[in-house]
């Protein structure tokens with residue numbers, strides 16, 4: 001009689017170094033052993049992703065969660081916030097065309113997002129990334145229809161306390177902005193825990209903030225005594241114009257980043273400065289880490305820019321890129337400074 005557990009262990013030992021051999025064993029297991037079927041489907045999903053077959057990867061990953069809705073209990077440790085996750089299929093939008101240029105994208109890579117501590121139940125655990133060749137841009141094929149509601153209602157405790165260790169790197173960035181900003185009015189979109197707004201205030205900027213998550217907006221407004229509005233940036237209405245507009249780690253969360261960049265342009269004074277940080281899938285970090293880059297698995301990121309895609313669209317929308325840096329806070333993220341033309 002076949003010892004399926006031993007065979008499974010053998011396949012586990014072959015992962016990454018001999019993926020093709022492991023694949024044959026896992027395929028045999030799912031045909032013959034119900035108990036090991038879900039985790040084997042999951043491994044096949046990982047293997048097909050590494051073999052650059054994102055469609056097969058997507059199908060096997062999804063089947064894994066359908067076969068065992070409690071699969072996360074096998075994949076993460078007991079103290080992981082996703083350990084208790086019970087899969088239910090969400091209602092999703094399926095996006096085939098690039099949100100930047102509208103051209104048809106092609107499947108690029110597939111990842112399980114539930115191994116990341118900031119997974120939000122309500123999203124599908126499996127993300128298919130699409131690629132637009134003409135923009136060098138990646139975008140989510142699937143995200144929940146109630147995206148805005150899920151983001152508004154999910155605030156992470158660990159994001160509420162400001163990371164004071166970020167202050168020196170933020171101060172170097174804000175210091176640079178003081179030399180090129182035409183005035184002192186600064187708008188931060190997505191204040192988070194408020195580190196950047198705090199340093200901007202120290203540098204004597206007149207700071208206004210926005211955050212769609214009410215607990216973040218309230219905490220930062222109280223902490224810094226500045227106005228922080230709970231509103232989606234695209235819905236933000238004001239007669240004010242700003243000299244600096246900060247979009248730190250927000251455009252990757254937006255389903256229509258072009259509309260957001262257009263809005264940023266319209267809210268800036270002449271020669272106003274736009275500062276953006278966002279993950280770069282063509283970063284040195286991502287090139288080295290490949291499928292182990294954690295940015296692939298952040299469920300609320302639905303766009304994954306490259307410097308090429310971001311620069312191209314900033315140029316088109318009326319900005320001139322004047323600086324580029326590798327983020328000091330998030331591995332694989334870029335920091336781009338652009339001036340309104």
Ligand SMILES: [Zn+2]
Pocket residue numbers: 098099100101102103132133134135136137
């Ligand atoms: Zn495109």
